[in-house]
Amino acid sequence: MKKYVYLSLLFTTISLIVIGQSQRLVLLEHFTQASCGPCATYNPTINTLLNNNPDLITGIMYHTSWPGTDPMYNHNTSENGSRTSYYTVSSVPNSVLDGNIYNGHPSGWNIGTVNNRLEDPSPFDILIYHELVENDGVFNVSMMIKATEDVGAGMKAQLAVIEKYIHFNSPPGSNGEVDFYNVMKKMLPGSSGTGLPAFATGEYKILQYSWEYQNVYDVDELAVVGFAQNNATKEVLQAANSSEELFSPLYASDAEITGSSNISQNYCIGYMQPHITIRNNGSDNLVSVDITYTVNNEIPVTYQWTGSLAFLESETVILPESNFGVIDMNTLAISIENPNGQTDEYPNNNNRTLLIPKALESDPTVLLILKLDNNPEETTWEFTNSQGDVMYEGGPYTNAGQQIVEQYDFESTDCYTFNIYDAGGNGLTSGGSFAIGFGSTIIAEGNSFGSKAEGQFSIAFTGLDDNISTQSVKVFPNPVNDYLTLQINTMIEELVQYSVIDPLGRELYKYNEGIVPAGQKSYTIDFTTMNAGIYYISIKVGSQHTIEKIVLTK
Secondary structure, three states: OOEEEOOOOOOOOOOOOOOOOEOOOEEEEEEEOOOOHHHHHHHHHHHHHHHHOOOOEEEEEEEOOOOOOOHHHHOOHHHHHHHHHHOOOOOOOEEEEOOOOEEEOHHHOOHHHHHHHHOOOEOEEEEEEEEEEOOOOEEEEEEEEEEOOOEOOOEEEEEEEEEEEEEOOOOOOOOOOOEEEEEEEEEEOOOOOEEOOOEOOOOEEEEEEEEEOOOOOOHHHEEEEEEEEEOOOOOEEEEEEEEOOOOOOOEOOOEEEEEEEOOOOOEOOOEEOOEEEEEEOEOOOEEEEEEEEEEOOOOOEEEEEEEEEOOOEEEEEEOOOEEOOOOOEEEEEEEEEOHHHOOOOOHHHOEEEEEEEEOEEEOOEEEEEEEOOOOHHHEEEEEEOOOOOEEEEEOOOOOOOOEEEEEEEOOOOEEEEEEEEEOOOOOOOOOOEEEEEEOOEEEEEEOOOOOEEEEEEEEOOOOOOOOOOOEEEEEEOOOEOOEEEEEEEEOOOEEEEEEEEOOOOOEEEEEEEEEEOOEEEEEEEEOOOOOOEEEEEEEEEOOEEEEEEEEEOO
């Protein structure tokens, strides 16, 4: 099993007894531009205020696309533009304090505004650790958010990688500025941030991301400003600056499920073998943990993991396989307990529940839309049937950013699986994405999926002639709940055969009536022992063939 070492979590030792509101750090999000004349007038005053009051206020500088040239905007047009739109900023310079406390020209606020805001305590403690791995060209970030009072849902965590100081020998724009501070370089994982759950007092959450840095003038100037924001009101409830210092864990015994994979976005094959990632959040080395999962509350699958994980080391565990009955909405519930045979001191992160719908019944022609990211050589994909045979496949590719739109035909009744793989383990980043579907219906889609994403779909019957010229066929009642009548009227003597087939094309029952004379015949098919669902009656009369779809209710 491959071991993944996660970033070290940073936070000072926090008392587990004394719980209350937290001291706030005010966040300034300032919008500027290297060719904005008024920006050159106001920015020095703002930078001085930030430098003189690091315990009161921190800042992120977003560079806009107007009024002129600005290389710092060009380095990240998407996320600079997204934050500009989020606050409906239409001119620069423009200052936003704690999201909705102030939004306007920088002349409208000062240190007094900051001090007034500081009188309102925060419901969060936030601590952030950053690590530069220069040999790999990677910048790692870990953020811990702990609630010091109850907080409802609707919050988002935002992480902005900044370059603290950039100096140009000559002005990069037309306003004469050569020194720039706290310039936003990258939002992690993106400008939309990360959704947070509701918190009860004392609950915490750790977020961890990596960035393959680019467009950085001096990597030693990289740091992070993180904040928790109410997405509905835009209020920033707490902000924090990152540190390079490593701190101690909160608990001695604390194992967490940090991720799950190898799980389809939908199912028509009742087979699963989940992979989960466990992490040791405790100070004691993690050497064992009990893992249990169930699908649709059927027979639990259990597994005892053993190994050795130090604080914040992680490992991906391949769990035993499970077969289950597919229903319209399938529930996968995973839990871990008994780290090192002891009680987990923080059980709130020990469970994960996923709701997975039944796969759609697709048209025979399926469309693949693939937008490649900056590492196209890492992307491959395949369509397989229920036996694991590869029907179609593609990749690796060579052209970054290329969009591929292709159609694939599936002529046999079956349940098919689409698998897309990323050798880099980070999905389709930097604008990449995939989607499969038919007509206007999406079967599966995504971008940030790690090493693999999966979607299933079923094909009922294709390429069949529904018009039988020498006879008429009726099936009734439909829906049916016990016995179905099949009525066939032939004009000449013909061979009559019919069978019952499930949605995956498996023949359940087959009937051969032999050569029958011309005229009307009726046959009874027994559905009393079958489960409710969709079935098909395949009817052959002589050389003609037709299919009737049946709904079985109970």
